[in-house]
Amino acid sequence: MTKLLTPVCLLSMTFLSGPLPAAAQETDSQVRVVVTEGVRARVAVADIQQRGSESELDGHTRLFDDVLWNDLRRAGVFELVPKSFYPLKLPSQPYEVNYEEWTAEDVQAQNLVYGNSYMQRGQFVVEARLIDVNTQESIIGNRYRVDPDEEGVRSLAHRLADEIVLRIGGGVRGIASTRIAFVSNRNGNKEIYTMDYDGYGQKALTNHRSISLTPRWSMDNSRIAYTSYHRGNPDLYFRTVFDQRLIPFSHRGGLTTTPAFAPDGERIAFSSSKSRDPEIYVSDLRGRHLKRLTRARGVDISPVWNPKSGRQIAFVSGRSGSPQIWIMDEDGSNLRRLIKEGGEAVSPSWSPDGVHIAFSWRRRLTGRFDIYLLDVVSGRFSQLTRDGANNEHPVWSPDSRHIAYESNRFGSRQVFIMLADGTQKEQLTNRGQNTSPAWSNYFQQ
Amino acid sequence: MKNRKFLNVAALCLFALLIAISGGCKKKVPVAPPEEPPPPPPPAKPTATLTANPTTIQKGKSSTLTWSTTNATNVSINQGIGDVSTSGSRSVSPSSSTTYTLTAKGEGGSVTASARVTVTAPPAPPPPPKKRGPTVEEMFTKKVQDIYFDYDQSEIRGDARATLAAASEFLKKYPQVRFTIEGHCDERGSEEYNLGLGDRRANSALSHLTSMGISSSRVKTISYGKERPQCTESNEACWQKNRRAHFVLSR
Numbered sequence: 170m171t172k173l174l175t176p177v178c179l180l181s182m183t184f185l186s187g188p189l190p191a192a193a194q195e196t197d198s199q200v201r202v203v204v205t206e207g208v209r210a211r212v213a214v215a216d217i218q219q220r221g222s223e224s225e226l227d228g229h230t231r232l233f234d235d236v237l238w239n240d241l242r243r244a245g246v247f248e249l250v251p252k253s254f255y256p257l258k259l260p261s262q263p264y265e266v267n268y269e270e271w272t273a274e275d276v277q278a279q280n281l282v283y284g285n286s287y288m289q290r291g292q293f294v295v296e297a298r299l300i301d302v303n304t305q306e307s308i309i310g311n312r313y314r315v316d317p318d319e320e321g322v323r324s325l326a327h328r329l330a331d332e333i334v335l336r337i338g339g340g341v342r343g344i345a346s347t348r349i350a351f352v353s354n355r356n357g358n359k360e361i362y363t364m365d366y367d368g369y370g371q372k373a374l375t376n377h378r379s380i381s382l383t384p385r386w387s388m389d390n391s392r393i394a395y396t397s398y399h400r401g402n403p404d405l406y407f408r409t410v411f412d413q414r415l416i417p418f419s420h421r422g423g424l425t426t427t428p429a430f431a432p433d434g435e436r437i438a439f440s441s442s443k444s445r446d447p448e449i450y451v452s453d454l455r456g457r458h459l460k461r462l463t464r465a466r467g468v469d470i471s472p473v474w475n476p477k478s479g480r481q482i483a484f485v486s487g488r489s490g491s492p493q494i495w496i497m498d499e500d501g502s503n504l505r506r507l508i509k510e511g512g513e514a515v516s517p518s519w520s521p522d523g524v525h526i527a528f529s530w531r532r533r534l535t536g537r538f539d540i541y542l543l544d545v546v547s548g549r550f551s552q553l554t555r556d557g558a559n560n561e562h563p564v565w566s567p568d569s570r571h572i573a574y575e576s577n578r579f580g581s582r583q584v585f586i587m588l589a590d591g592t593q594k595e596q597l598t599n600r601g602q603n604t605s606p607a608w609s610n611y612f613q614q
Numbered sequence: 615m616k617n618r619k620f621l622n623v624a625a626l627c628l629f630a631l632l633i634a635i636s637g638g639c640k641k642k643v644p645v646a647p648p649e650e651p652p653p654p655p656p657p658a659k660p661t662a663t664l665t666a667n668p669t670t671i672q673k674g675k676s677s678t679l680t681w682s683t684t685n686a687t688n689v690s691i692n693q694g695i696g697d698v699s700t701s702g703s704r705s706v707s708p709s710s711s712t713t714y715t716l717t718a719k720g721e722g723g724s725v726t727a728s729a730r731v732t733v734t735a736p737p738a739p740p741p742p743p744k745k746r747g748p749t750v751e752e753m754f755t756k757k758v759q760d761i762y763f764d765y766d767q768s769e770i771r772g773d774a775r776a777t778l779a780a781a782s783e784f785l786k787k788y789p790q791v792r793f794t795i796e797g798h799c800d801e802r803g804s805e806e807y808n809l810g811l812g813d814r815r816a817n818s819a820l821s822h823l824t825s826m827g828i829s830s831s832r833v834k835t836i837s838y839g840k841e842r843p844q845c846t847e848s849n850e851a852c853w854q855k856n857r858r859a860h861f862v863l864s865r
Contacts, residue, residue: 382809426806513766515803
């Protein structure tokens with residue numbers, strides 16, 4: 170994110186027609202997130218052609234190709250044409266594109282990504298184009314340049330991928346440039362870590378050598394709120410992501426945890442046991458204008474805002490016995506239980522488009538936790554994981570198409586991501602136990 | 615002619631003189647002193663050393679005296695040892711600190727040497743163990759024991775009531791004791807919900823103690839959720855051990 174990215178518009182751009190309506194498609198008894206409407210666009214992604222013979226150019230270009238391909242695959246909105254079907258001579262410039270080759274029977278690409286790369290004044294430069302093969306229209310023509318290290322090359326590929334997703338993926342910005350925070354005990358104590366959305370670049374944000382839990386990104390991604398025991402009591406702290414400054418939030422006694430930044434960026438909801446029972450409170454970011462929202466015996470914890478309206482809060486409550494997901498207005502009114510069935514329902518995460526709440530649910534006490542989706546309006550739900558392991562703590566990506574979660578399906582607890590229809594599950598972590606993922610918001614570009 | 619003869623005589627004399635000088639120089643012999651008989655040497659004065667090893671002993675233990683002399687014909691050590699050979703060693707076991715003096719006599723006179731053996735009292739036998747009361751810490755550990763909870767519950771169970779009654783009896787007797795109640799949970803369920811559940815367990819134990827007259831100002835509560843399990847297996851026996859309130863004495 171700190172790399173200098175300078176896209177230069179090379180060609181006039183033609184936008185696709187406006188975004189198609191994104192909506193949940195209901196089946197008889199279940200709700201299903203439809204990641205793409207109808208048929209996925211068939212996209213060919215030609216390797217970037219190198220203009221130059223520097224050895225570093227080859228390495229950077231291969232990395233760029235690899236990251237771009239995986240980003241577009243992970244996006245879940247395209248059908249990528251396997252590279253083995255491509256013509257032998259790949260285009261580098263517009264006049265080299267043979268449209269008939271790309272529309273041939275065995276390729277049938279609707280869109281083609283191609284371009285060229287070179288080194289210039291110590292920087293790695295990619296000129297990338299996205300065209301509609303059928304209409305021969307140019308959709309993207311950008312030149313990107315970056316300092317040639319791995320992080321830079323990756324960020325550059327992520328940026329192109331996000332642009333491609335935005336233009337031909339249904340009008341929603343891609344998530345390739347987003348990050349995920351999580352809790353890891355890989356060095357002995359539970360500390361907060363961050364990584365790219367694809368698992369690359371994992372690094373520690375905290376070094377308290379204590380217990381640190383429940384990370385959440387602020388709306389502008391500038392800070393991460395979390396609970397830490399490093400001063401003895403489980404209190405809430407903010408840590409700035411850029412320079413890792415520590416800003417204490419609460420020292421009111423008792424437990425203060427599960428922060429949730431309001432969509433307006435001005436307020437924060439959290440759980441505090443200062444009344445000797447964990448209740449949901451809302452305050453400004455300095456802890457002032459404190460307002461208590463719940464008054465019930467039993468645990469009230471894990472609040473999440475409706476990201477779309479900013480007017481409702483879903484949370485976990487033990488007031489009716491076992492933990493269940495409840496919902497209320499931002500002033501505590503209109504309280505109701507979301508899932509009427511029994512079991513234990515915890516860890517709600519509200520999709521950024523406001524349509525769904527993902528949560529982990531153990532429907533029978535002898536069973537395992539699995540990830541479920543609830544359509545907030547209809548009250549219908551669907552199950553996204555079923556592998557005999559515990560799948561817990563789902564969190565939405567900012568495009569409402571992906572979910573990160575923790576699973577012990579291969580033994581230890583690790584962070585996974587998947588598409589919100591339950592497909593394309595992918596493990597991102599492997600050192601130590603890695604839990605409690607928190608997906609960042611979009612970064613400003 | 616007369617002059618020439620004189621010259622020849624002079625040269626001859628000079629030559630003879632030269633011979634005489636050079637020969638005299640080379641053949642000079644030292645003159646021996648007059649021979650006298652040496653005086654008889656005076657009789658040598660005797661010497662003596664005496665050491666004790668070790669120089670400090672406990673009462674009842676022994677030390678070794680070691681001595682040597684020269685030019686002595688009669689050697690004796692006091693303190694009841696008497697005459698000894700001119701050099702040697704022997705063991706002594708004085709009952710109190712003693713200075714041993716060796717006297718060496720010879721034709722050249724007599725000389726003495728001393729060594730002191732210091733005797734210390736034997737170590738006192740270990741005192742018989744005194745009766746010591748248990749420390750507050752020990753009593754706290756014994757009297758204020760963990761209480762256990764049912765799954766997903768923070769209510770005080772019947773067995774826990776008895777445990778807390780015993781605890782409150784002790785805590786009333788020692789009103790200066792301050793302590794922390796930790797709430798713990800088993801591994802099942804979300805980290806977050808368990809943080810809240812552990813908090814409720816700690817506060818449930820606290821409110822039960824306050825209902826029995828223990829001031830809450832002496833108590834701090836903290837939830838560890840499922841972060842600090844006592845037992846890490848995934849079975850009910852282990853889970854039960856982890857669903858607890860644990861009491862820690864404050865320092």
